[in-house]
Amino acid sequence: MKLVFKNIHIINPDQNVDEINDILIDKGIIKKVGNLNKEDFESAIEYDFEDKICVPGLFDMHVHLREPGKEDTETVLTGSNSAAAGGFTGVACMPNTTPSTDSAEVVNFIKSRASNHLVDVFPIGAVSKERKGEHLAPIAEMVEAGAVGFSDDGVAVKTSSLVRNALEYLKMYDFPLIEHCEDESLANGAMNEGATSTLLGVSAIPTIAEDLTVMRDISIAEYVDGKIHIAHISSKKAVELVRKAKAEGVRITAEVTPHHFCLTDEKLVNYDTNYKMNPPLRTEEDVVAMVEGLKDGTIDCIASDHAPHSIEDKEAEFIFAPNGILGLETQLGLSISELVLKNHLTINQLIEKLSINPRKILKIPVPQIKAGEKANLTIIDMNEVWTVDIKNFKSKSKNSPFDKRLLTGKSVAVVNNQKLYMDGEFTNLS
Amino acid sequence: MALNIKHLLGLHNVTRNDIQLILDTATTFREILDRPIKKVPTLKGTTVVNLFYENSTRTRLSFELAEKRLSADTLNFSTSTSSTKKGETFKDTVRNIEAMKIDMIVVRHQSAGVPLYLTKISNATVINAGDGLHEHPTQALLDMYSIKEKIGKINGLRVCIVGDIAHSRVALSNIIGLKTMGAEVSVCAPPTMIPKGIEQFGIKVFHDINKATAENDVLNVLRIQLERDAGTTIPSLREYHNYFGITTDVIENNNKDVLILHPGPINRGVEITSEVADGPYQIILNQVTNGVAIRMAVLYLLGTNN
Numbered sequence: 093m094k095l096v097f098k099n100i101h102i103i104n105p106d107q108n109v110d111e112i113n114d115i116l117i118d119k120g121i122i123k124k125v126g127n128l129n130k131e132d133f134e135s136a137i138e139y140d141f142e143d144k145i146c147v148p149g150l151f152d153m154h155v156h157l158r159e160p161g162k163e164d165t166e167t168v169l170t171g172s173n174s175a176a177a178g179g180f181t182g183v184a185c186m187p188n189t190t191p192s193t194d195s196a197e198v199v200n201f202i203k204s205r206a207s208n209h210l211v212d213v214f215p216i217g218a219v220s221k222e223r224k225g226e227h228l229a230p231i232a233e234m235v236e237a238g239a240v241g242f243s244d245d246g247v248a249v250k251t252s253s254l255v256r257n258a259l260e261y262l263k264m265y266d267f268p269l270i271e272h273c274e275d276e277s278l279a280n281g282a283m284n285e286g287a288t289s290t291l292l293g294v295s296a297i298p299t300i301a302e303d304l305t306v307m308r309d310i311s312i313a314e315y316v317d318g319k320i321h322i323a324h325i326s327s328k329k330a331v332e333l334v335r336k337a338k339a340e341g342v343r344i345t346a347e348v349t350p351h352h353f354c355l356t357d358e359k360l361v362n363y364d365t366n367y368k369m370n371p372p373l374r375t376e377e378d379v380v381a382m383v384e385g386l387k388d389g390t391i392d393c394i395a396s397d398h399a400p401h402s403i404e405d406k407e408a409e410f411i412f413a414p415n416g417i418l419g420l421e422t423q424l425g426l427s428i429s430e431l432v433l434k435n436h437l438t439i440n441q442l443i444e445k446l447s448i449n450p451r452k453i454l455k456i457p458v459p460q461i462k463a464g465e466k467a468n469l470t471i472i473d474m475n476e477v478w479t480v481d482i483k484n485f486k487s488k489s490k491n492s493p494f495d496k497r498l499l500t501g502k503s504v505a506v507v508n509n510q511k512l513y514m515d516g517e518f519t520n521l522s
Numbered sequence: 523m524a525l526n527i528k529h530l531l532g533l534h535n536v537t538r539n540d541i542q543l544i545l546d547t548a549t550t551f552r553e554i555l556d557r558p559i560k561k562v563p564t565l566k567g568t569t570v571v572n573l574f575y576e577n578s579t580r581t582r583l584s585f586e587l588a589e590k591r592l593s594a595d596t597l598n599f600s601t602s603t604s605s606t607k608k609g610e611t612f613k614d615t616v617r618n619i620e621a622m623k624i625d626m627i628v629v630r631h632q633s634a635g636v637p638l639y640l641t642k643i644s645n646a647t648v649i650n651a652g653d654g655l656h657e658h659p660t661q662a663l664l665d666m667y668s669i670k671e672k673i674g675k676i677n678g679l680r681v682c683i684v685g686d687i688a689h690s691r692v693a694l695s696n697i698i699g700l701k702t703m704g705a706e707v708s709v710c711a712p713p714t715m716i717p718k719g720i721e722q723f724g725i726k727v728f729h730d731i732n733k734a735t736a737e738n739d740v741l742n743v744l745r746i747q748l749e750r751d752a753g754t755t756i757p758s759l760r761e762y763h764n765y766f767g768i769t770t771d772v773i774e775n776n777n778k779d780v781l782i783l784h785p786g787p788i789n790r791g792v793e794i795t796s797e798v799a800d801g802p803y804q805i806i807l808n809q810v811t812n813g814v815a816i817r818m819a820v821l822y823l824l825g826t827n828n
Contacts, residue, residue, distance in 0.1 A: 285718050286718055286719050287718075287719030287722045288719070289717075289718070289719070290688075290694075290717040290718060290719040290720065290722070291534070291694075291719070291722070292634055292635070292656060293634040293653065293654050293655035293656025293657060293691055293694055294634045294635070294654060294655065294656070295654075295655060296718075298718070362635075362638065363634065363635025363638055363639060404611055404613075407611065407612075407613050408611065408612060409612050409631060409633035409635070409636050409639070410633045410634060410635040410636070410639070410654075411632070411633040411634065411654060412633060
């Protein structure tokens with residue numbers, strides 16, 4: 093099948109491309125960019141994408157697909173559909189599955205569930221067996237099976253010695269250790285510690301629980317010259333620590349979720365468990381620090397921490413409800429609305445954070461928009477105003493605090509692996 | 523006169539008028555408790571469920587008695603949260619109970635926010651009997667009632683809450699309620715027992731029990747959680763007693779006019795000595811009696827509001 097995208101604004105900072113042009117795609121391969129002739133239009137489906145932008149397919153390096161183990165809340169398939177609907181052509185999924193993604197077998201299983209889909213799914217392997225923080229998981233075997241990073245996400249790598257060994261071992265592959273930064277002994281709570289938690293009477297997690305682990309990991313990464321990636325950064329101090337470490341040459345990168353740059357802990361006044369996540373929502377000064385970190389490059393990328401939970405699990409009493417919210421289908425709109433339209437980031441910078449940088453961190457090639465390349469694209473309408481409706485989510489779960497929120501900016505279509513997703517449907521391009 | 527509130531979830535955002543009405547109404551019910559026949563037909567036909575997900579003896583007994591004094595039909599549902607965690611969800615339990623056609627729910631739960639959540643999943647009138655570290659409004663109301671009964675006013679009084687403020691729902695309700703009623707509120711504890719963000723309430727913080735006693739008219743002494751605090755927030759119960767315990771010496775060296783309250787149950791020899799707990803400065807058992815009157819007032823005002 094032939095597709096022609098006319099008058100589309102192509103942006104790929106990785107190629108230094110920023111131009112309005114036509115694109116011809118045949119059987120999922122980019123045949124031409126510009127200079128289309130009559131022949132090219134023959135039997136092609138034409139889309140006039142004037143005022144739309146075309147970027148290398150968006151990539152979310154932090155999602156939970158819940159398979160194996162919690163298929164009632166999400167599967168690799170439904171999570172991939174959710175990603176496509178949100179404008180993403182690739183995701184990296186965290187290893188806190190049941191059983192943990194701590195072996196080549198589970199990595200292979202996830203990859204097998206993801207085959208033949210538009211969305212590329214890259215498993216993140218566990219650092220330690222069963223994510224218990226005791227013994228290193230078989231990292232080499234998982235790398236061979238296709239894991240692209242390692243994390244005990246859900247918890248921090250338990251001991252300093254294991255962080256050190258993991259960082260050193262991973263130097264063979266130059267994959268990052270992706271750290272969920274949380275000092276367990278300080279983190280016995282259900283929301284951020286501060287004025288709001290005291291008013292609500294909820295046991296709380298102080299920002300130092302995050303900061304101390306960031307400090308620890310920076311020290312170890314510096315000492316062994318390891319590659320560390322800070323997942324879902326959320327405290328002002330942690331951003332300052334990463335900024336300083338980068339300036340000192342530590343090989344460190346960081347991601348932030350949309351909810352940590354959009355929301356504060358004051359949203360919890362009604363004990364709505366859709367605002368309960370870990371790290372918890374922080375305060376206004378932390379939110380400002382997230383935006384500053386994104387602006388000056390301290391924070392390399394935006395990742396959703398897409399965390400599906402069933403309605404019955406989320407409807408539990410506040411302290412018993414599980415942490416986490418959906419993110420794949422609101423991430424782009426929130427990022428455009430809160431960062432680009434408020435002039436914190438240019439669209440080019442946003443594309444770096446939502447497509448280019450996460451791939452570079454995980455050593456995944458960045459799709460190029462030029463003749464001869466596989467089409468791996470996201471087409472975005474920067475101006476579409478829409479209302480989030482959880483009923484329309486492709487995810488199997490509904491736990492989003494952004495229901496009914498008005499957003500500007502939406503994915504119009506994604507193309508990858510010889511498939512097109514548009515208007516809620518997949519079309520085979522082969 | 524009717525209350526502005528439809529449920530008693532806490533004292534946060536409850537007006538001075540509402541608190542005053544509850545205290546005034548309790549005065550009427552307090553008199554009934556001294557009569558030979560201590561029962562009125564006020565809530566006849568009303569069904570109240572005492573939904574207790576956390577151990578409680580005195581609060582549950584006090585509510586149950588208040589309900590019976592008002593001629594309400596009462597049901598008791600007591601369970602530990604751990605036993606229900608694995609089975610039926612909280613929401614399903616509540617819906618099942620409500621399907622039996624009940625009117626009011628008195629709830630205690632170890633998670634903050636459960637009373638508010640109940641108002642969203644049921645049509646019953648909800649009274650908070652303690653939720654997590656959040657609020658325990660009837661305790662604060664009965665404390666205020668007891669202070670007023672003894673001293674004659676709350677407005678302008680200096681009241682200090684002594685103990686583990688960070689882990690106390692009694693403290694938060696008292697701070698908020700007393701501030702609303704015009705008292706000058708302070709807290710006294712080691713810094714490990716003072717929650718972050720305490721400054722938002724505009725209250726004074728003491729770390730010296732002698733100073734706190736000297737500079738206050740009332741000390742509301744909280745129970746120390748033996749199992750939780752020793753070794754973590756305080757080095758030992760002995761050390762806590764020696765530096766923060768209320769003893770006859772502390773009172774007589776600093777302020778012989780001070781009034782001592784304690785919400786119970788008392789750990790004798792820890793936060794308070796037996797001599798003080800049974801002595802002339804305290805009104806601990808009055809608080810217990812007044813607790814029934816306050817709960818009758820709350821049940822009556824909310825139960826007849828709709």
